[in-house]
Amino acid sequence: MDQAGERLPGRYGVFLAPVDASEMRQIYGGNRLRNYLRVSPDGEWVVYVEYASDENDDGYANQADIKGTEIGIMRVDGSEARLLTTNDRVDTTPTWAPDGAHILFASDRDNEDYRYDLFVMDLYGENVVNITNTPNIIEVDPSWAGTTIVAILLPIEDENTPPTLQAIWAMDCDLADLEACSTNVRQLTFPNIDKQSENYIFGDFNPRISPDGTTVAFYRHRNEDWSIANIPIGDIDIMTIPLEGGAETIVSQGTEADLMPAWSPDGTRFAFAVIAPSDDEENPLENANDLVVMNVDGGNRRLVEGSLDLMFEQMPDWVPAGALGDNDEDWLIFSGEWWDGNPEQD
Ligand SMILES: [Ca+2]
Numbered sequence: 001m002d003q004a005g006e007r008l009p010g011r012y013g014v015f016l017a018p019v020d021a022s023e024m025r026q027i028y029g030g031n032r033l034r035n036y037l038r039v040s041p042d043g044e045w046v047v048y049v050e051y052a053s054d055e056n057d058d059g060y061a062n063q064a065d066i067k068g069t070e071i072g073i074m075r076v077d078g079s080e081a082r083l084l085t086t087n088d089r090v091d092t093t094p095t096w097a098p099d100g101a102h103i104l105f106a107s108d109r110d111n112e113d114y115r116y117d118l119f120v121m122d123l124y125g126e127n128v129v130n131i132t133n134t135p136n137i138i139e140v141d142p143s144w145a146g147t148t149i150v151a152i153l154l155p156i157e158d159e160n161t162p163p164t165l166q167a168i169w170a171m172d173c174d175l176a177d178l179e180a181c182s183t184n185v186r187q188l189t190f191p192n193i194d195k196q197s198e199n200y201i202f203g204d205f206n207p208r209i210s211p212d213g214t215t216v217a218f219y220r221h222r223n224e225d226w227s228i229a230n231i232p233i234g235d236i237d238i239m240t241i242p243l244e245g246g247a248e249t250i251v252s253q254g255t256e257a258d259l260m261p262a263w264s265p266d267g268t269r270f271a272f273a274v275i276a277p278s279d280d281e282e283n284p285l286e287n288a289n290d291l292v293v294m295n296v297d298g299g300n301r302r303l304v305e306g307s308l309d310l311m312f313e314q315m316p317d318w319v320p321a322g323a324l325g326d327n328d329e330d331w332l333i334f335s336g337e338w339w340d341g342n343p344e345q346d
């Protein structure tokens with residue numbers, strides 16, 4: 001359902017909707033998953049991850065084909081889409097530099113084997129600079145405001161022992177002097193979790209700095225105490241911490257998995273995806289996943305429902321009022337998947 005109400009071909013899509021989901025517009029459709037959407041500071045563009053090659057040859061390019069990930073950019077109406085990276089390495093978790101004219105992202109192009117460094121490039125994929133150069137530390141999921149970058153840092157101690165607990169770190173980085181970035185590296189969160197799992201890494205994920213540059217929102221994976229269709233999931237909560245460090249605030253309680261909070265343009269609300277325990281034994285995935293909007297203090301939590309009828313909606317971000325020409329309030333942009341698969345394309 002694009003603006004004319006037509007559904008685009010392919011299994012995956014990118015969609016626009018107001019927070020009451022009174023309508024839904026599809027701006028991308030295809031058998032290559034596009035997710036990790038991040039809207040530019042001026043509200044006109046969105047950078048994203050595209051799973052660009054079907055490595056296991058099952059007809060879809062998605063998380064099972066991680067080696068083929070690239071970073072793309074398009075206007076928030078879906079036009080002028082182009083890839084900024086094309087190589088056989090992982091390029092992932094893009095976000096905007098404070099000037100809106102550069103992209104900060106993670107890639108293993110200099111190290112292989114998912115040993116990510118952080119890189120900066122321009123909006124044509126040129127002038128790429130590796131700002132961390134740390135083969136034995138994984139850096140991923142960055143967010144940048146002013147002269148501070150926050151990211152997940154995972155030291156690799158032993159090739160045979162994958163990390164089991166991760167935290168959020170901060171570092172200095174001035175866009176005007178990229179060679180001097182990655183200094184004053186300090187740990188921001190200290191998750192106190194003693195669980196081990198073969199399925200998941202516990203701890204903190206996906207930090208994002210608030211629009212006013214004062215606060216970091218993230219999510220903490222605490223346990224794997226419940227599952228859906230035999231896939232262990234467990235309790236995941238949204239939290240905040242001052243960018244300068246200090247006391248953590250738990251924003252969303254409850255046993256659901258609340259994932260990837262995105263600050264609204266005015267910094268008063270979060271949009272995120274939730275995965276909740278299902279009591280439908282025959283079709284446990286149906287209704288297990290929704291988009292949610294709530295105030296940043298955890299109040300006024302409500303589902304984004306209305307015209308959404310997708311199998312899976314994830315990774316919402318915000319399109320500010322006016323950016324689409326006819327949206328007089330802030331809308332959501334998100335990645336989704338159709339129930340029927342629809343393998344008509346590619
Ligand atoms: Ca595939």
Ligand SMILES: [Ca+2]
Pocket residue numbers: 067068069070085086087088089090091
């Ligand atoms: Ca790549």
Ligand SMILES: [Ca+2]
Pocket residue numbers: 115116117118132133134135136137138139
């Ligand atoms: Ca590194």
Ligand SMILES: [Ca+2]
Pocket residue numbers: 235236237238252253254255256257258
């Ligand atoms: Ca929870």
